[in-house]
Amino acid sequence: MSSNGVSNPPMRIRTLSKGEQTRERILDLAQDAVLHKGFAGTSLDELIAAAGITKSGFFYHFRDKNELAKALLERYLAQEEELFDALFKRADELNEDPLHGFLIFLKLLADTLADLPNGHPGCMVASYCYQDHLFSQEVRALNARGIMAWRARFRARLDRIAALYPPRIDVDLDALADMLSAVADGGIILSKSLRDPRLLPQQVMLYRSFVRLAFLGN
Amino acid sequence: MSSNGVSNPPMRIRTLSKGEQTRERILDLAQDAVLHKGFAGTSLDELIAAAGITKSGFFYHFRDKNELAKALLERYLAQEEELFDALFKRADELNEDPLHGFLIFLKLLADTLADLPNGHPGCMVASYCYQDHLFSQEVRALNARGIMAWRARFRARLDRIAALYPPRIDVDLDALADMLSAVADGGIILSKSLRDPRLLPQQVMLYRSFVRLAFLGN
DNA sequence: TGTACATCAGTGAACGCGCGTTCACTGATGTAC
DNA sequence: TGTACATCAGTGAACGCGCGTTCACTGATGTAC
Numbered sequence: 001m002s003s004n005g006v007s008n009p010p011m012r013i014r015t016l017s018k019g020e021q022t023r024e025r026i027l028d029l030a031q032d033a034v035l036h037k038g039f040a041g042t043s044l045d046e047l048i049a050a051a052g053i054t055k056s057g058f059f060y061h062f063r064d065k066n067e068l069a070k071a072l073l074e075r076y077l078a079q080e081e082e083l084f085d086a087l088f089k090r091a092d093e094l095n096e097d098p099l100h101g102f103l104i105f106l107k108l109l110a111d112t113l114a115d116l117p118n119g120h121p122g123c124m125v126a127s128y129c130y131q132d133h134l135f136s137q138e139v140r141a142l143n144a145r146g147i148m149a150w151r152a153r154f155r156a157r158l159d160r161i162a163a164l165y166p167p168r169i170d171v172d173l174d175a176l177a178d179m180l181s182a183v184a185d186g187g188i189i190l191s192k193s194l195r196d197p198r199l200l201p202q203q204v205m206l207y208r209s210f211v212r213l214a215f216l217g218n
Numbered sequence: 219m220s221s222n223g224v225s226n227p228p229m230r231i232r233t234l235s236k237g238e239q240t241r242e243r244i245l246d247l248a249q250d251a252v253l254h255k256g257f258a259g260t261s262l263d264e265l266i267a268a269a270g271i272t273k274s275g276f277f278y279h280f281r282d283k284n285e286l287a288k289a290l291l292e293r294y295l296a297q298e299e300e301l302f303d304a305l306f307k308r309a310d311e312l313n314e315d316p317l318h319g320f321l322i323f324l325k326l327l328a329d330t331l332a333d334l335p336n337g338h339p340g341c342m343v344a345s346y347c348y349q350d351h352l353f354s355q356e357v358r359a360l361n362a363r364g365i366m367a368w369r370a371r372f373r374a375r376l377d378r379i380a381a382l383y384p385p386r387i388d389v390d391l392d393a394l395a396d397m398l399s400a401v402a403d404g405g406i407i408l409s410k411s412l413r414d415p416r417l418l419p420q421q422v423m424l425y426r427s428f429v430r431l432a433f434l435g436n
Numbered sequence: 437t438g439t440a441c442a443t444c445a446g447t448g449a450a451c452g453c454g455c456g457t458t459c460a461c462t463g464a465t466g467t468a469c
Numbered sequence: 470t471g472t473a474c475a476t477c478a479g480t481g482a483a484c485g486c487g488c489g490t491t492c493a494c495t496g497a498t499g500t501a502c
Contacts, residue, residue: 018465019478036351041258044456055457057479065456127348129411130340133254147411168436169427175420178408182421185407186400193347193365202393203400209387210428218386236498237445262489273490275446283489 023061026051030072035122039069039131069128070139076124077146084153087112098160099215105157106180106208110201119197126185151177165215176214183207241279244269248290253340257287257349287346288357294342295364302371305330316378317433323375324398324426328419337415344403369395383433394432401425 016024029050033042044065048058062068091105113120128135128143135143154177162173187203190196212218234242247268251260262283266276280286309323331338346353346361353361372395380391405421408414430436 017477022478035348038256038258038349038352040256041349041352043454045454053478054480056459056481059457060477060479122348125411126344126407129407130253130345130348131256131259132410134256134259144411144413147408169431171424171427172420175417175424178417179401179404179421179424182404182408183397183400184404186397186402186404189344189347189403190365190396190400192350193343193362195362199393199396202390203397206389206393206397206428209389210424210431213387213428213431235444240445261487263487271445272447274448274492277490278444278446 019061022051022053022057026053026058026061026068027072027075030068031076031124032121034072035124035127038127039134066136066139069135070142073124073128073139073142073146077142077149080146081149083112084150097164098157099165099211102157102161103208103212106204106211110204110208113204114198114201116197119191120188120200122192123185123188126188147178147181150181153177154180161215167214168217169214171214176211179210180204180207237279240269240271240275244271244276244279244286245290245293248286249294249342250339252290253342253345256345257352284354284357287353288360291342291346291357291360291364295360295367298364299367301330302368315382316375317383317429320375320379321426321430324422324429328422328426331422332416332419334415337409338406338418340410341403341406344406365396365399368399371395372398379433385432386435387432389432394429397428398422398425 026047029047030042033046044055044058048055051058062071087105087108088101091101091108094104095101125143125146128139132140132143151174155174158173158177183203183206184200187200190199190203244265247265248260251264262273262276266273269276280289305323305326306319309319309326312322313319343361343364346357350358350361369392373392376391376395401421401424402418405418408417408421
């Protein structure tokens with residue numbers, strides 16, 4: 001079940017080999033478990049039982065548990081990138097103005113998040129940042145790079161916007177770019193904690209209101 | 219060290235008994251460890267070693283590990299309440315207008331967060347929400363009640379503001395109240411992940427800009 | 437002021453279970469000639 | 470088309486260590502009379 005939904009690319013190109021299918025199944029199960037019990041709280045025993053393989057089968061796919069952590073995060077970040085690429089592409093097809101394109105993107109994002117059947121499963125970056133001492137330096141760096149990539153992506157948009165629409169307030173564009181990540185991560189925490197999937201898209205829409213106010217004034 | 223700083227009440231009234239001191243020491247160590255390794259990743263062995271007691275000493279203070287989880291969260295929520303009470307009190311002493319009082323509160327909050335020597339240690343509610351399957355129903359409910367209490371507190375302020383300053387945009391006041399929690403939790407994740415303590419207060423100040431724009435228009 | 441008893445704040449040893457990891461092995465599928 | 474070999478995708482058993490929990494016990498401090 002689940003396999004998160006957020007980030008499924010619009011269409012699968014290549015069919016997966018048997019081994020790749022097993023690996024993806026392990027990752028799906030692991031992601032779900034890690035987002036609800038933490039990494040240390042997720043045992044390999046439960047994963048292999050759910051995946052229907054043996055311990056040694058797991059170690060065929062991952063050298064050790066840390067490599068599972070790394071693969072989980074890499075896949076999550078790649079899926080987010082795909083999602084953002086797709087939504088920006090659609091938004092830009094609908095409008096060529098950078099501000100309105102961004103506002104459309106935010107609306108599409110909120111709609112996408114609102115349409116997830118069980119709500120957003122959780123942000124791997126947020127989960128990992130609260131367990132950073134469990135991971136290798138490599139994984140921690142990957143986590144930070146994920147956030148920096150989001151900042152760079154949104155910042156580039158905001159630069160184009162600010163060039164056309166002088167901001168009504170004194171605002172640091174990096175901070176405003178970060179705010180989308182913050183509001184999304186915070187919104188996920190609200191939705192998860194209160195078991196109300198609507199809270200996350202609602203927060204994204206509030207961020208949208210802020211951007212609109214800041215550049216458009218209404 | 220640490221003992222988090224955020225939430226230390228302005229002054230200690232009562233001196234703690236020996237047992238209470240030990241208990242607080244365990245909680246300090248546990249909070250630090252849980253926020254960096256997760257709850258399952260934090261062993262009692264490491265806590266007792268750091269606290270300088272034995273296993274049985276620990277179980278004198280807490281019936282089992284779940285009770286530690288509960289005590290940790292209860293203390294965290296109480297400390298947050300104390301902090302908000304203190305900051306609102308100071309803000310209201312400086313100004314009696316509800317909007318400007320709230321804006322001053324947000325500035326005080328940002329300043330407080332900026333002054334934490336090592337940055338904010340992390341939000342227990344966020345940490346727990348990413349490990350909810352580890353905890354009893356009681357602890358999960360406590361976590362949700364924490365967020366609801368923040369919402370109620372900020373919502374009450376926003377109601378008084380909206381009565382005097384009709385909002386410039388169509389905005390749900392519960393959502394706007396939640397946004398402070400979201401921005402704070404998201405800001406903590408930014409600060410922790412990128413190891414830059416300034417990002418959290420920066421996000422709080424952005425939220426402040428939004429509130430100002432929404433009610434004051436500049 | 438002295439004695440008896442209760443409570444506080446722990447100690448020390450043992451428990452069994454689950455954890456991640458290793459190792460030698462194997463049937464099925466793919467590739468070269 | 471048949472055979473030899475390599476790679477893929479695992480199996481099965483064993484490993485030792487660390488985990489949370491239990492239990493009987495104890496010295497120090499507080500309270501009643």
